Amino acid sequence: xxxxxxxxxFAPILVVAILLVAMRLPASRAMPIAYISVVVLAFxxxxxxVATIAAASINGLVVTAQxxxxxxxxxxxxxxxxxxGGLAVIRRGFTDITPDxxxxxxxxxxxxxxxxEGSAGFGTPAAVCVPLLVGLGFPAKSAVVSGMLIQCTPxxxxxxxxPILVGVKNGLSGSDRVVKYxxxxxxxxxxxxxxILPLVGGRVALVHMICGALIPLFVxxxxxxxxGANRSWREGLRIWKFALFASLAMTIPxxxxxxxxxxxFPSLIGALVGLALTVPMARWGWLLPKEPAWDFTESADxxxxxxxxxxxxxxxxxxxxxxxxxxxxxxxxxxxxxLTRLPYPTFGASEMTIGGLLKQVTVPTSAETTKxxxxxxxxxxxxxxxxxxxxLFIVVCMLxxxxxxxxxxxxxxxxxRSMQMVVxxxxxxxxxxxxxxxxxxxxxxxxxxxxMPEVLAGGVSSLVGGAWPLLSPFVGGMGxxxxxxxxxxxMMFSLFQFQVGQNIGADPFWIVALQAVGGAxxxxxxxxxxxxxxxxxxxxxxxxxxxxxxxMVFLYYVTVAGIVGMLVTM
Numbered sequence: 001x002x003x004x005x006x007x008x009x010f011a012p013i014l015v016v017a018i019l020l021v022a023m024r025l026p027a028s029r030a031m032p033i034a035y036i037s038v039v040v041l042a043f044x045x046x047x048x049x050v051a052t053i054a055a056a057s058i059n060g061l062v063v064t065a066q067x068x069x070x071x072x073x074x075x076x077x078x079x080x081x082x083x084x085g086g087l088a089v090i091r092r093g094f095t096d097i098t099p100d101x102x103x104x105x106x107x108x109x110x111x112x113x114x115x116x117e118g119s120a121g122f123g124t125p126a127a128v129c130v131p132l133l134v135g136l137g138f139p140a141k142s143a144v145v146s147g148m149l150i151q152c153t154p155x156x157x158x159x160x161x162x163p164i165l166v167g168v169k170n171g172l173s174g175s176d177r178v179v180k181y182x183x184x185x186x187x188x189x190x191x192x193x194x195x196i197l198p199l200v201g202g203r204v205a206l207v208h209m210i211c212g213a214l215i216p217l218f219v220x221x222x223x224x225x226x227x228g229a230n231r232s233w234r235e236g237l238r239i240w241k242f243a244l245f246a247s248l249a250m251t252i253p254x255x256x257x258x259x260x261x262x263x264x265f266p267s268l269i270g271a272l273v274g275l276a277l278t279v280p281m282a283r284w285g286w287l288l289p290k291e292p293a294w295d296f297t298e299s300a301d302x303x304x305x306x307x308x309x310x311x312x313x314x315x316x317x318x319x320x321x322x323x324x325x326x327x328x329x330x331x332x333x334x335x336x337x338x339l340t341r342l343p344y345p346t347f348g349a350s351e352m353t354i355g356g357l358l359k360q361v362t363v364p365t366s367a368e369t370t371k372x373x374x375x376x377x378x379x380x381x382x383x384x385x386x387x388x389x390x391x392l393f394i395v396v397c398m399l400x401x402x403x404x405x406x407x408x409x410x411x412x413x414x415x416x417r418s419m420q421m422v423v424x425x426x427x428x429x430x431x432x433x434x435x436x437x438x439x440x441x442x443x444x445x446x447x448x449x450x451x452m453p454e455v456l457a458g459g460v461s462s463l464v465g466g467a468w469p470l471l472s473p474f475v476g477g478m479g480x481x482x483x484x485x486x487x488x489x490x491m492m493f494s495l496f497q498f499q500v501g502q503n504i505g506a507d508p509f510w511i512v513a514l515q516a517v518g519g520a521x522x523x524x525x526x527x528x529x530x531x532x533x534x535x536x537x538x539x540x541x542x543x544x545x546x547x548x549x550x551x552m553v554f555l556y557y558v559t560v561a562g563i564v565g566m567l568v569t570m
Contacts (some may be wrong), residue, residue, distance in 0.1 A: 002469050007544065008045055008460020009452040012439055013482055021548050026541035027428035027531050035435040038452075040390060042438050047446035054380035056441040060434025062380055066388055067123075068530060071310035072422045073393025074127030077413035080134065080397045081329060085315050087135040089326035100293035102140065102220045102239050103282045106246045108133055109146040110216045112276045114154035118267030119337035121158025123484075123523075124389050124482065125151065126533035128333065139296065140308035140537040141338040141545070142227040147218045147533050149525050152557050153212030153251065155486050156204045160341040160406055161263035168488035168516060169193055171494025179272045181508065196509065198262045203513035205266055206522075209251040211517065211560045217243035218553050224523070224547065229297045235283025241287040250274030268338065308538030309488060314537050321404060322565055327561060330401045336392045358387040403478035408478035419470035421538055428540070430434055432528045453492045461500045468487045469565035470499050472511050473518030473558040484529060489519035501543050506569040514565040521557035524550040 001149075015037045023081050042048045077504035081087040103535075113125040117262060126147040156163050171179045182192040186199070191390040219238030220243055228235055254270030294301070303484035340355040347357070362382035364370060370380035385391055401411055442449040450458070459476050464471055475497070479489030501508030523529055530543045539546075 004454045005449055008455035009459070010454070011041060012435065013456075013478065016239070016482075017076055020544035021551070024544045025163045027395075027432065027527065027534055027543040028541065029528070030544070031435060035431040035438075038435050038438050039499060041452070045447065046442050046449055046452070049376070049445070051374035052378060052441065053378040053438055055373035055376040055380075056437040057434040058373065059378055059380045060437035061430065061492070061498070062383065064381060064426075064429045064433045065439070066127050066288050066390075067433070067528065068422055068426055069388055069390035070124065070127060070393070071390075071532050071535050072418060072445050073390035073397075074112050074124075074131065076397050076414060077128075077329060077333070077393050077400075077420050078131035078536065080102060080400050080406070080411075081326070081404075082415045083315060083401060083410035085321050085460060086326035086329065086400070086404055088315065089134075089321050089323055090132070091136045093323045093326070094335050097279065098241075098282050098288075098293065098348065099295065100288070101222070101235060101296060102294050103217055103242065103288070104136065105138070105146050105223060105281060106134065106216045106280065107275070108136075108241060109150050109219060111250060111271050111278060113147065113150045114267050115271035115334065116337070117151075117154040117158045117161070118265070118271055119334060121155070121340060121487075122161055123151075123526075124337070126529060127536055128330070129167070129374055129390075132330075132531050134308070135535045137296070137299075137375055138450050139227055139302055139306035141306045141542060142296075143538055144533045145226070145540075145549050146219050148546060149222065150215060151360075151523035151529065152521045152553070153208045153215055153527075154271065155523050156253075156264070156516050157201070157209060157254070157258065157263055158265040158486070160265070160268065160338075161201070163486040163490055163516060163519065164197055164204065164263035167485075167490030167519070168494050168512060169197060171491045172196070172498060177502070177525060178495070183453050183500070185200075187369045198259075200509055200513050201263035201266070202255075202259035202518065203510060204263075204516045205251075205255040207513065207517045207561050207564050208520070209255045209264070211521075211557050213244065213247050213322055213376075214556075215553070216247045218392060218492045218556070222549060222553075224294065227296060228294070235253070235294055238289045238291070239287075242281065245281065245287055246274060248276045249277040264343075284330045286352050291433075300323035305542060308534075309540070322438055325403060325408070328403060329396050332396045332399065333392060336396070337389065340387065340392070345473040356388060358391075359384040361386050369516065369567060378437075379445055423533065428543070429528055431482070433529060436528075439482055440488070449491075453482070454496060456491055457496055461496075466504050467566070469506060469511060469514060470562040472497055472500075472514040473521065473561040475518075476515040476518025477522035477525075477554060477558050480519045481525050481527070484526045486519040486523060488514070489522060492515055493519075501569075509568075510565065510569050514561055517561045518558050521554050521561070524554045 016034045019025045109129050113129045116125040118129050130143045130147040132141050179192050221233050224236035225233045250270045253273040254266040257269055258266040259355050362384050369383050439452050479492050480486050483489050494512050495514050497511045498508040501511030525547050530546050533538050
C-alpha cells in the first residue's frame with residue numbers, strides 16, 4: 001500500500017488541475033469537489049480522525065476570512081479612487097509617460113508590483129496592481145494574467161523576506177543534521193541561522209536573476225499574443241531591449257542586496273531602484289522601437305470573457321485634483337506596508353516595532369483558546385486584524401475621502417460596490433483554503449503515513465535520485481500551488497529538500513535554495529491567489545483560463561531553475 005501512497009497524495013492536485021484547467025470549471029464549482037476529494041482521502045486512506053479534519057477545515061476558514069478582508073480593502077481602494085476621480089488622473093499620468101501598453105504593464109505589474117510584493121507579499125501585488133491596470137484601460141483578463149505572471153521573481157523576498165526568514169528557517173529548525181552540517185561545512189560557531197539564511201537568500205537571488213531575466217518580456221509577449229488585435233507574439237518581443245533593461249534594473253540590485261544586506265530588502269529596494277532607472281527610460285523613449293505605441297482595440301470589440309462583471313468607472317473629479325494627490329493613496333499604502341513590516345523603529349523598553357504593536361490586538365486574545373482545536377494536533381493562530389493589509393487599505397480609503405473631497409454619495413457607492421464584489425469570491429475561497437489545510441495537516445492518522453505533501457515529495461525523490469536538483473524547484477512550486485504561499489511551501493519541504501541533497505551528495509543548501517525559487521514560481525499558478533486576483537476585477541469563474549496561461553511561465557521558471565541547479569551541484 002505504501003508504494004501507491006505518492007500517487008494517492010497527488011490525487012487532490014490532479015483533481016484541481018482537471019477541473020480548473022482541463023474542464024474549465026469555475027473555482028466556485030471545482031474547489032468544493034477538490035475539498036471533498038481530500039477529505040475522503042484523509043479519512044478513508046490516511047485514516048485521520050474527524051477532529052483533525054474538522055480543525056484543519058476551520059483553520060482554512062479562518063485564513064479565508066483574512067484573505068477576503070484583504071480583497072475587500074483592495075477593492076474598496078479601487079472603487080474609492082474611481083469615485084473620487086483619482087483613477088482618471090492616474091491614467092492620464094501614465095499616458096503622459098508613455099501611451100504604449102507594453103511599457104505601462106512593465107512599470108505597473110513588474111516594478112510597482114515587485115515593490116508591493118517586497119513590502120507585503122501574500123498576494124497583495126495582484127490586489128493592488130490588477131485593478132489599477134483595469135482602471136487604466138486594460139482588459140480585466142489581461143490585467144489578472146499580467147499580475148499573476150510577475151508573482152515569481154520577487155516572491156522569495158516578499159513581505160520583507162518572510163519566505164526565507166520564516167519559511168526556510170522554520171522548515172529547517174529542529175534538525176540536528178542542519179546544525180551539524182552548518183558547523184562542519186560552513187565553519188559556523190555562533191548562531192547558525194545568521195549564516196544559513198543569508199547564504200540561502202543570496203543563492204535564491206542569483207537563481208532568480210537568471211530565471212527572471214525574461215519575465216517582463218514574457219508578460220508583454222503574452223499580453224500581445226492573447227489580447228492584441230493581431231494575436232502576435234512578435235509585437236511584444238519588439239520591446240525586448242526595454243524589457244530586458246527593466247528586468248536587470250530590478251534583479252541586479254536585488255541580487256547585490258541579498259548577498260550583502262540579507263533577505264529582508266532585495267525585492268523592496270530592488271524594485272525602487274528599477275523604477276528610478278526605468279521610468280526616465282520610458283519617458284524618453286530609450287530602448288523602445290521606433291513605431292507607434294501599442295494599444296488594445298476598442299473595448300467594445302473585446303470578447304465577453306475579457307471583461308469582469310463589474311465596471312471600473314473613471315469619473316472625473318468635480319474639482320482640481322493633482323497627479324500627486326491622485327497617487328498619494330497608493331504611496332500611503334506602500335509606505336504603511338513598509339513601515340509596519342520593518343524591524344524598526346522601536347518604541348519603549350520592550351523595543352516594540354509598529355508592526356509588533358499592531359499584532360498585540362488579536363482575535364481571540366489568547367493563543368491557548370484555539371490551541372490543539374478539538375483535541376487535535378491542529379492549532380489556529382490568533383488573527384491580528386490591524387496588521388493585515390486589508391486594515392491598511394481601509395485606513396487609506398478613510399484618509400482619501402477628505403483628501404479627494406469626496407461626497408457622501410460617492411463613499412456609499414464605493415463601499416456598496418466593494419461589498420458586492422467580495423461576495424462573489426467567497427464561495428471558491430471557502431473551499432480552496434480548507435482543502436489546502438486538510439492536505440497539509442494530514443499526518444498522524446492511523447495509517448501511519450506522513451502528511452500528503454511529504455509523501456508526494458518523497459515518492460518523486462525516490463524515482464529521480466541524482467537528478468533531484470532538476471526537479472527540486474518543481475516540488476517547491478507544487479507546494480505553493482496547493483498551499484497558496486511560498487512561505488508555507490518552504491516550511492513543508494525545506495528539511496526534506498535538505499535531506500535529499502545530503503543523500504545524493506549535493507550541497508544541501510543549494511537544494512533548499514532551489515526549493516525556495518520553485519516555491520516562488522508556484523505563486524503564478526496558486527489557486528487562491530488567482531481567485532483573489534479575479535475577484536478584485538469581477539472576473540470570478542475564469543480561474544482555469546488564467547492558470548492555463550500562467551502555467552507556461554511556471555514551467556519555464558522551474559525548468560530553468562532546475563537546469564541551473566544541476567549545473568551548480570555537479
